[in-house]
Amino acid sequence: MHVIVSELVGESPDSWKGAVQSAISEASRTVKNIVAVEIVNFTANVENGRLVEYKANVKIAHTD
Numbered sequence: 748m749h750v751i752v753s754e755l756v757g758e759s760p761d762s763w764k765g766a767v768q769s770a771i772s773e774a775s776r777t778v779k780n781i782v783a784v785e786i787v788n789f790t791a792n793v794e795n796g797r798l799v800e801y802k803a804n805v806k807i808a809h810t811d
Contacts, residue, residue: 749811753778754787757803763789766803774807783808 757770767786775781788804 750782750808751811753807753809755805755807757805759801760799761801763791763801763803766801767805770803770805771807774809778807778809780810781807782810 753774755770755774757766757768757773759765759769766789767784771781771784785806785808786803787806790802790804791798792800792802
């Protein structure tokens with residue numbers, strides 16, 4: 748079994764958890780057998796002193 752790692756950015760208007768889930772959901776449309784996720788970095792966009800978009804840089808591990 749080979750493990751393959753893909754790097755993605757997920758985005759959500761609501762939370763960092765939502766941003767991670769967004770990345771996993773997007774990856775699962777084309778990648779099978781996702782077995783793990785590593786969160787590399789959290790960032791966010793700010794407008795008028797408020798968080799308006801959450802972003803998560805993630806590495807997703809999957810098997811071939």
